[in-house]
Structure formats: structure tokens, C-alpha cells
Amino acid sequence: MLQSGAIMLGAALLFVTLFRQLKLGATLGYIVAGALIGPQLLGLIRDPEQLLSITEIGIALLLFIVGLELQPSRLWRLRKDIFGLGAAQVVLCGLAISLLLYVALGISPEAALAIGLPLGLSSTAQVLPMLRSDNELNTPQGERAFSILLFQDLSIVPMITIIAAMSRVPPDPAAPTGWTFALYTVLAVIGLVLVGRWVLNPLFRLVGRLGERELFVVAGLFTVVGASAVMQALGLSVALGAFVAGVMLAESPYRHELESDVEPFRSILLGLFFLSVGMALNLQVIADRPLFVLGVAAGVILTKTLLITILSRGFSCSWTRSFRLGLLLSQAGEFGFVLFAQATEARLITGEAAALFSAVVTLSMATTPFLMRLTDWLEAREERGGDGLDGPELSPATSAIVVGYGRFGQTVAQMLQAKRIGVTIIDKKPAQIELSEEFGTKVYYGDGLRLDLLRSAGAETAKVIALCNDNEGGEMNRSAVRAVLEAFPQASVMVRAFDRLHLLDLEGLDLAFAERELFESAVAMGRAALKASGVPKEEVDRVDREYRSRDCERLERQSATGDIRAGWDRSFGEDRSLPDVEEATGPA
16 A cells, blocks of 8 residues: 555655646546556556546545635625526536437437436536636636535436436345435535534534644544545445535634645545546557547537536626636546446446446546636637727716726726726726626726827826736736826826835836835835734834834935845844843833
8 A cells, every 4th residue: 555655655756746837737647647556557556447436435524624715705795606507507518418418429318318418517526626726716707606516416416316216226125216216415514514513513613622733634534534424325426515514614613724634635535536537548549549539529528518608608797717627627527437437337338338438428528627727718809809898088077097807906906996986997907807797897908008098098187096016917008007197297107016116117207106016015014013013002103113214215215226135234133232221222
């Protein structure tokens, strides 16, 4: 076991690092590493099936963490996307792929459904980590993707029931019927809700009072594994049980600590899950029929992308964002392995067919990082073009113009709007403009440093021009800002400076405001750190004043000399601390 563990972790470390460097994502790295060390190639790991059953706990942990981030009120808000868009996606994609397989391959309707319905599902284990790592899970686009994935998880039970109903094996009188499965699901969810309210929350309050970190880890893992075990014992979705347990603890004061404790286990087990997917891949099947596997995988991806794009557009999402959602969910998912095994036991498909379509699932999952690269390219192209977006010439006359509507510009614009001051907002990123419009904010497309564009936005009569770009490409330099000042002398021009060097570059310009973007938040944290260290409030205020004074003095020296090191002796350090009041004034 130690040798196998060392081989798997070593292969994962090597290939995930390599694929991260190539910007192809960790998932593809895990799958390739698994295929290399699995029984089909090097044969270093002989029994991937046993590993697959263990690492499915990683999927349960992932759904548990997602559940922790979703309060019941938020789930209620997403009900339209979950039961509307999610249900439509599962039904339409599953039936469309089944129909294509039936027509193209000439297989029986039962076999087509047993294969097509699972292929209509997407990979929760692949998509959710991508959304979380990109901080997109809480965006409208991320919530829409999550809603579809959640309904897909809910649909596992009906699909198992459909496969059981079509089974060519004589029915087992002791086996539960489809209605029994549905009743079990409802009762299990209700039971988990009650346990969460009356058992788990008091349990975590007790653990919290004891203050033992190890107990939090044990309690968190017990919650996930226990909920999953209950669902598995009833023949239901393991991931669904973990998700419900997470939602029940979403409003707990300990949810952040729970998330941080469970996250490392989630990361390693989910990685091992994808390793096992690669190891279980039957490369011989692909080698025997490569065009078939590639063709079916391409058909699945194209069909799902097209249908999800159209469905998302029907739910009031822009064409561009709908297409991105279609690409994001175009792959087949890990539940296909489970459902293909059930279909094989029901004699709806052969073992060879199950291996063949499992290869299709794996191949489709491997394409997702490349498709995400395609969306990145499309976004970059949109930012260069911006066709179809309204320019600021269509904006009404306002007294303030905000250029750049990221995290900085949003605060500035909202504070102006708090006093009913009209604001014209300009941004050059189409994705940001579309996202803002989903929240009901009108943002106009264009480069807000172009003088002609500012004139069309009404800059000649504006009182305020706030340049809130992040200056990522250095475009908000001295000459560009000076041109704005000279063209619109009546306006108070304000600049979001990136750092000290940027601020020095703007030195001497007649700006109404220029401040480093992180300066005030850094000073605020410094004050909080002093207070937490037991420093009295009067001394905290004195440190604050002295730091600001010395920092201004350093800026003046740096500006006068052009030397970034000028005034360094005025900064604080281990050997340059601020004397206490008594030391500074001497004894009374």
C-alpha cells in the first residue's frame, strides 16, 4: 500500500505540476498520470476499481463544501434555475444523445437510453473545482452552472429507476421499486435535515466550546461520511447526502472552520479520484476503435454545447455567456461510470460497450481544459472588439464619469449613486459589462482614456472624472492622465494609483485625488493588528499618524530625487521603531 501510495502521489505531483505550467488544468494532469501508471501502460497499479470506490468520497466532500456555501435562502432563490434550467438540460440533453445513438448506431431504444441519459450529465467533480478556483461560483454564471449540476445529482435516482425498469434480468422480488426509491430519497433528505438541526448543530457547539482542532476535523469528516453512508445504504446518491449535510450547516457559526478543515481531504481524494479514472481507462478499446470513441465524444460535446447554449439563452442569459456555459458543461460526467455498470448488470449493454462509452466519458472530460482555453480566447477577442455593445455616446447627460467598473469602480459609483448623483460608467471588458447588466447596472463599452470617447460621454460638462482602471497594462500613465486634465479642466480628475511607483509617476499633476489602491485597507489592518497585540488606542492612533506622515515625507524625497530608496531611513523597522511617548518626551 505504501508503494502504491508513493507511486500515485509522485505521478500526480509530476503531471499536475506540468499541466498547470501548460495552463491545461489539474484534472487532465491527474487523468494522464493515472493512465500512465495504470494496468494498461506501465502496470504500476493493478486494481484501480478498488481505488475508485474509495476516492468517490472526494466527490462527497466537494458537495459538502459547496453545501456549506449555500444557505437555504440562497437555494430557494436559485429554484428557477435548479428545477427549470436544470431539469430541461437533463431531459433534453439525455434524450437528444439517446436519439443520436439510436439512429447512428442502430442499437435498441433501451440500450440507447441506458447510454444516452448518463452521457447527458456533466462532471460535478471537474466543473465545481474550476469555478471555485476562479472565484466564479458565486457569480450569476457560476450559480447557473451549479444549479444544473445540482439537478443532475438529483436525477441519479430517477435514472437508476429507469435502468431498473428496462432491465432484461428477471426482477428480484426483494428489490425496491421505483416509487420506493423516490420515497427513500424524500425520507432520507428529511431525516438529514432533522439530524442537522437537532444533532449536528448542538454537536458542533459542544466541539467549539472544547476548542480542540482535531475534534473539528473528526466531526466534519464524520458528518460527510455518515450522511454519505446513509444514502449509500438506501441505494441513493452519496453526493446528494453530503450536499444536504453541508446545507444544514451553512448557517452554523463554525462553517468556515469546517470548510478549512475538510478542504485538504477534499483536494487529495478528488485528485485520487481522477487518477483512478485515468487508471480505469481501457486504452485497448480506444486503440481498437479510435474513430468511434472520438466521434461519439465529439457528438456528445457538440450536442450538449448547442442545447445548453439555447436553453441558457431562453433563461435570459446573453448569447456569449450561454455559449460559455455550454462549453463548461459539455463533457460527460463521473456518474456515467456508475450508470454504465448498472446497465451492464441489467443486460442492457455489454461489458465491452460499457468500457467503450466509459472511454468516451473520460475523453470528453479531458477536452474541458482546452475548451476553457477557447473561452479565454473568445473573451480576449471580445475585449478587442466589443461589437454589439452600447458605447457611451448613448448615455444620458450626467455630472460624473467612472472609468473602470471592477471592484474599485463599483464602490466609487455606488457611493455617488447613494446621493442620487448621475453616473456614466465605462468599461472595456465585455464580460464585465454583461455581468454588470445581469445585476441591473448599465455599463457602456469603450476605452475610457480616449478623449473622443470621453467627450461623447459628456466629459466637457462633467464635474467628476474618476479613473478606476487597474492599470494592468500601464495605460493609465502620466501622459494619458495629463491629456485628460488638459482636455477637461473644469472636471475634478481622480486616479486609482496601482502602487507607489505609479503614484510617483503622477506626481505634480493637478489631480483632485490620487491614492494607492491598497493603502487605506493596509493601514486599517495594521491598526487592527496593533489593537489585537494589546496596544492602547491612543498609541494606535499615534502610530497611524506617524506612519502616514513618514510615508508622505518618503514620497516627497523620492519625487525630488528620482531615487526609490530615498527616505528609507524614515520607514519603520526592527531597529527603527517608534519610541513610546515617555521615551520621546523624556521624564517629567
